[in-house]
Amino acid sequence: xxxxxxxxxxxxxxxxxxxxxxxxxxxxxxxxxxxxxxxxxxxxxxxxxxxxxxxxxxxxxxxxxxxxxxxxxxxxxxxxxxxxxxxxxxxxxxxxxxxxxxxxxxxxxxxxxxxxxxxxxxxxxxxxxxxxxxxxxxxxxxxxxxxxxxxxxxxxxxxxxxxxxxxxxxxxxxxxxxxxxxxxxxxxxxxxxxxxxxxxxxxxxxxxxxxxxxxxxxxxxxxxxxxxxxxxxxxxxxxxxxxxxxxxxxxxxxxxxxxxxxxxxxxxxxxxxxxxxxxxxxxxxxxxxxxxxxxxxxxxxxxxxxxxxxxxxxxxxxxxxxxxxxxxxxxxxxxxxxxxxxxxxxxxxxxxxxxxxxxxxxxxxxxxxxxxxxxxx
Numbered sequence: 001x002x003x004x005x006x007x008x009x010x011x012x013x014x015x016x017x018x019x020x021x022x023x024x025x026x027x028x029x030x031x032x033x034x035x036x037x038x039x040x041x042x043x044x045x046x047x048x049x050x051x052x053x054x055x056x057x058x059x060x061x062x063x064x065x066x067x068x069x070x071x072x073x074x075x076x077x078x079x080x081x082x083x084x085x086x087x088x089x090x091x092x093x094x095x096x097x098x099x100x101x102x103x104x105x106x107x108x109x110x111x112x113x114x115x116x117x118x119x120x121x122x123x124x125x126x127x128x129x130x131x132x133x134x135x136x137x138x139x140x141x142x143x144x145x146x147x148x149x150x151x152x153x154x155x156x157x158x159x160x161x162x163x164x165x166x167x168x169x170x171x172x173x174x175x176x177x178x179x180x181x182x183x184x185x186x187x188x189x190x191x192x193x194x195x196x197x198x199x200x201x202x203x204x205x206x207x208x209x210x211x212x213x214x215x216x217x218x219x220x221x222x223x224x225x226x227x228x229x230x231x232x233x234x235x236x237x238x239x240x241x242x243x244x245x246x247x248x249x250x251x252x253x254x255x256x257x258x259x260x261x262x263x264x265x266x267x268x269x270x271x272x273x274x275x276x277x278x279x280x281x282x283x284x285x286x287x288x289x290x291x292x293x294x295x296x297x298x299x300x301x302x303x304x305x306x307x308x309x310x311x312x313x314x315x316x317x318x319x320x321x322x323x324x325x326x327x328x329x330x331x332x333x334x335x336x337x338x339x340x341x342x343x344x345x346x347x348x349x350x351x352x353x354x355x356x357x358x359x360x361x362x363x364x365x366x367x368x369x370x371x372x373x374x375x376x377x
Contacts, residue, residue, distance in 0.1 A: 017050065017354040017371060032228040033099040037172050039069040040186060041267050043260045043329050043369075047354075048075040051258050055325040055373075056081055059236075060255035063319070065245035065312045068269075070096030072258045073240075078232045081255075086241040086248050088289055090282035091171070091273045093242040098168050100238040101161055105230060109223050111162045112169070116219060118157065119150040120212065126152070134278050138191055143177045143211040150215055151279055169222050171276035173214035178275065179207045244288060246311040256325040257316060261290070263331060264305040268293035297334075306336050310343035317345060320376050328372040337372060346374040 029044045048071055056062060058080030064072035067085030073096055076083035083100075087093050126148045128136065135144060147170065154166035180188035183200040191207075198205035239251050262269065270277060270286035271293070277284055286292060290308035295301040313326065326346055330337065341348055352371040 012353055013355050013368075014352040014371070017047065017352060019046065019357065021357055032225050032232070033074060034069075034071065036099060036222060036225055037069070037095055037168055038175065038185070039095070040272055041260075041262070041269075042069045042071055045071055045075050047329065048072050048258055049079070051327045052076065052079045052081065055256060055327065061252050063250065063254040063257045063316060064259045065257065065316055066259050066261045067096050067240070068092055068260065070099045071260075073100050073238050074229070076258075077234055077236050077238055078229075080234045080236055082236045082238070082252070084239045084241070084250055084252060084254060086243060086245040086250075088242075088244055088285050089269050089273075090242055090285070091276045091280075092269065093240050094164060094276075094280075094282070095168060097240050098164050099229075100233075100240075101164070102233070103161065103165070103226055103230070105223075105227055108162055108165065108226065111158055112166060112219050112223060115150065115153045115158060115166055116215060119146070119153045119215070122149040122152060123212075132278050134274065138178045138180075138275070139174075139211070140179060140207065140209040142209050146211040146215065147174055147177065147279060150211075165222060165226070167276075167280055169215065169218045170279060171273065172218045172222075173211050174275040174279055175273075176214045177208050177211035181205070181207075246290075246308060246315055248315065250316070250319040252319070254316065254320050254324065256320070256327075257313075258327045260329040261309055261312075264291040264302055264334070264336070265293055265295060265297035266291070302334065302336065306340050306343070309336075310340045313340070313344035313346060317376050322376065324376045326372075326374040326376065328374065329369055330372070331368065332370045332372075337370070341372070341374060345377050347377055349373045349375060 024046060029046070031045065034045050052075060061082045061084065062072060062076040064085045067073060067087040069092065070085065073083040073085045077100055085096055123145045126145045128144055128148060131144060131148065139147065150170055154163050154170060158166055175185060178188060179191040179193060181192050181196055182198050182205055193207060195204050195206045241248050268286060269289060270284055276282060290312070291305045295304065350373040352373070354369050354371060356367040356369055
């Protein structure tokens with residue numbers, strides 16, 4: 001059978017959920033705190049804004065069982081809805097917490113700039129002998145000394161809320177300071193220790209030797225982004241749970257869900273931020289991830305994925321009102337979700353397809369997502 005034409009394919013797309021680059025440039029997709037740290041696989045805030053307007057009201061409680069970088073929580077708060085998020089990744093919870101926390105802007109700026117100054121004075125005295133083998137492998141000596149000095153100041157000299165912001169800055173700087181090529185920050189396979197031809201800059205480049213410039217740059221950018229979000233932030237509460245969404249007890253009743261679940265065997269959400277786990281000593285629970293990349297996409301792995309996602313929605317149903325909307329954004333190319341929805345007791349009202357014109361990480365190729373609008377029976 002002949003394949004569908006481009007025209008036929010695009011006739012199936014929900015145009016009100018698909019934006020061109022001109023309609024929605026990158027600066028809008030990554031507005032304010034949404035770009036505090038690079039994150040592969042996140043969905044855009046404008047999509048959440050549409051779903052909030054369609055299916056929720058200010059004062060409702062929105063739940064995201066796969067909180068990721070916190071997009072749903074940020075947008076729910078700006079909308080005036082309370083929000084609850086859960087994630088197995090300690091780094092995801094840290095990032096979402098920093099995005100949604102209330103910050104004293106003047107004190108935050110002063111404290112972070114003071115941390116930069118104090119860490120610069122400590123660099124020469126830092127001992128790297130206790131650093132993990134991974135850290136010593138992926139960073140030049142000077143860069144590692146600078147990262148560890150900043151980590152020391154963040155741990156010892158800052159309030160908990162400010163320290164969490166510093167940890168995100170540290171993680172972002174660590175991502176950029178790795179011994180990898182400039183064009184391969186998303187999926188570096190091995191350290192680069194020699195000069196190389198750079199496809200990004202179209203010239204010969206050398207591996208990064210320092211982290212201080214990134215710490216300075218991202219301190220300025222982070223404070224700016226938190227300031228931009230501050231006037232949009234409502235007083236609606238945000239709760240974060242670091243745990244397995246299949247089993248957690250939610251602190252409140254929920255009025256619905258907006259979420260983008262992981263895909264089976266695609267992204268290791270712990271490995272994606274390995275530098276943060278190594279530097280910050282975060283709990284690594286990747287063996288419990290639903291759809292873990294290391295599990296692959298064989299029959300047993302896909303069956304485990306179906307059971308895990310279904311169990312997550314089943315657990316959420318204990319806290320949801322009857323008929324609560326559930327909006328799921330996912331690329332269901334394997335047609336797993338009819339089974340998942342059936343197991344979870346979700347009734348599908350509408351299945352929409354949207355075109356993703358530019359994927360996170362500038363990955364090539366056309367990409368489409370399914371939006372499954374469901375209700376708890």
